[in-house]
Amino acid sequence: MKDVKLYINGEFRDSSDGTTIDSINPGTGEVYAKVQIPSTDDVNMAVEAARDAFYSDEWRSFTQDQRADLLLNISEKLKERKRDFIEAEIADGGAVVRKAKADLHNSASFFKVMSKMARNFKFEEKDENASRAGFSSNTRIYEPVGVCAQIIPWNFPLQMACWKIGPILATGCTTVLKTAKETPASAILLAEILRDAGVPKGVVNIITGGREVVKPLVSNPLVSKVAFTGSTEVGREILKLAAPGIKNTTLELGGKSANIILDDADLDMAVDAALYAFLYHSGQACTSGTRLLVQEGIYEKFMNRFKQRVEEIKIGRTDDPEVGFGPMINENQFKSVMNYIDITVKEGAKLVMGGERMTGGDFDKAYYIPPTAFEITPDNTIFHEEIFGPVLGITKFKTEAEAIELANNSIFGLAGAVWSKDEKKAKRVAKKMETGTVWINEYHLLNPGMPFGGYKQSGIGREMGREGILGYLEVKHLWESECNSRDKKPWFNHLW
Numbered sequence: 265m266k267d268v269k270l271y272i273n274g275e276f277r278d279s280s281d282g283t284t285i286d287s288i289n290p291g292t293g294e295v296y297a298k299v300q301i302p303s304t305d306d307v308n309m310a311v312e313a314a315r316d317a318f319y320s321d322e323w324r325s326f327t328q329d330q331r332a333d334l335l336l337n338i339s340e341k342l343k344e345r346k347r348d349f350i351e352a353e354i355a356d357g358g359a360v361v362r363k364a365k366a367d368l369h370n371s372a373s374f375f376k377v378m379s380k381m382a383r384n385f386k387f388e389e390k391d392e393n394a395s396r397a398g399f400s401s402n403t404r405i406y407e408p409v410g411v412c413a414q415i416i417p418w419n420f421p422l423q424m425a426c427w428k429i430g431p432i433l434a435t436g437c438t439t440v441l442k443t444a445k446e447t448p449a450s451a452i453l454l455a456e457i458l459r460d461a462g463v464p465k466g467v468v469n470i471i472t473g474g475r476e477v478v479k480p481l482v483s484n485p486l487v488s489k490v491a492f493t494g495s496t497e498v499g500r501e502i503l504k505l506a507a508p509g510i511k512n513t514t515l516e517l518g519g520k521s522a523n524i525i526l527d528d529a530d531l532d533m534a535v536d537a538a539l540y541a542f543l544y545h546s547g548q549a550c551t552s553g554t555r556l557l558v559q560e561g562i563y564e565k566f567m568n569r570f571k572q573r574v575e576e577i578k579i580g581r582t583d584d585p586e587v588g589f590g591p592m593i594n595e596n597q598f599k600s601v602m603n604y605i606d607i608t609v610k611e612g613a614k615l616v617m618g619g620e621r622m623t624g625g626d627f628d629k630a631y632y633i634p635p636t637a638f639e640i641t642p643d644n645t646i647f648h649e650e651i652f653g654p655v656l657g658i659t660k661f662k663t664e665a666e667a668i669e670l671a672n673n674s675i676f677g678l679a680g681a682v683w684s685k686d687e688k689k690a691k692r693v694a695k696k697m698e699t700g701t702v703w704i705n706e707y708h709l710l711n712p713g714m715p716f717g718g719y720k721q722s723g724i725g726r727e728m729g730r731e732g733i734l735g736y737l738e739v740k741h742l743w744e745s746e747c748n749s750r751d752k753k754p755w756f757n758h759l760w
Contacts, residue, residue: 332380387405522680526664570637605619633655
């Protein structure tokens with residue numbers, strides 16, 4: 265059994281009050297690891313370590329190029345230990361083999377891209393338009409915001425940790441990263457990588473735990489910035505905790521993404537995409553395309569093909585390389601998803617497929633829900649609420665305008681997609697969708713050089729890209745006067 269410790273001030277340690285929980289393998293129901301849960305004293309110790317590191321000569325002496333080199337070194341070391349991370353993502357995070365491999369690749373790629381961005385970012389830049397010879401020179405200076413509290417969810421434990429830690433190292437901030445208590449193993453492995461790559465002690469501290477850890481972490485007066493990825497409900501609580509200190513806050517929250525299939529779409533590609541959009545990681549992804557909008561001209565053909573292709577998906581053990589679809593993370597999430605299914609049935613929506621727990625053999629060891637789909641309207645609960653499971657709502661539409669109206673009928677705005685062979689039409693629809701990421705003839709793929717985040721109640725701010733770096737920086741306007749004699753400063757005469 266693995267022992268997942270706390271990582272504070274460059275050391276792996278047990279909880280000061282001895283509190284531990286078990287991490288359960290979602291695919292087998294067996295205990296994978298013993299997890300140390302920090303006390304409030306441990307949380308405060310981690311924040312103080314981050315504060316000391318932020319002001320330390322060691323971390324402040326790192327040049328821009330040295331930080332970029334550090335990020336690149338981490339990328340390479342991740343690939344060197346890919347087997348360890350893939351095992352943890354499967355056994356601790358419930359990922360199927362294919363997803364675990366992709367997450368490792370994407371995490372290493374993220375650090376590589378972040379390295380290039382950190383190396384090329386202009387942390388100090390004179391604005392020639394604002395400056396005027398003989399009067400003033402005006403410069404923007406970007407400085408690290410300080411100590412950060414970062415909180416990540418359980419569905420993409422390695423990737424989320426990397427997304428948070430990358431800009432910390434790129435900008436010169438420090439952090440206390442809190443993982444989800446359900447999936448702490450990957451982040452602690454990452455701590456080993458950070459240590460071996462040469463990240464100074466205290467720059468990155470990693471703890472785990474539930475909501476009982478969030479309050480002392482976010483509320484700590486030494487914390488200058490809060491970055492949270494998770495549900496909109498918890499995001500509201502984070503905002504309340506950050507409000508007294510008016511803390512810089514980035515939130516990446518829930519989604520209810522619309523996936524629009526126009527009648528001139530490539531049918532085979534669109535069907536496979538629709539399944540991939542809502543079944544990736546068993547629907548446990550914030551960008552999941554759980555509102556499928558299909559134009560009436562192809563609706564029947566689409567649904568026939570859809571039902572055929574879903575039968576060909578292999579569901580089973582997460583450690584089977586041939587499996588593409590696994591279980592829910594735990595019993596609580598299973599019950600939540602099943603409750604949404606029950607609600608939708610009671611509302612009278614037509615059940616297209618699935619809807620009941622899978623049983624027998626390996627299915628009895630974990631919480632499997634088969635691909636489930638309903639024909640729904642905006643009157644149904646699941647048209648509006650995030651489920652975080654393999655449940656799809658399908659809605660037929662007539663016109664392009666109706667599709668846009670349906671897509672934007674949501675409190676969320678994280679992602680979405682449009683499928684069409686007509687590039688001009690697809691782009692026209694995409695530009696009218698109120699959402700942070702829109703794919704045209706694609707789904708789920710993200711580019712680490714581009715911003716990711718949501719409109720409306722899907723969040724505040726952006727991660728990745730230049731925008732992701734800016735979120736961890738304060739900007740200072742440096743005004744240098746070039747009229748340096750008293751007679752050239754007539755505005756002083758205002759008082760006399």
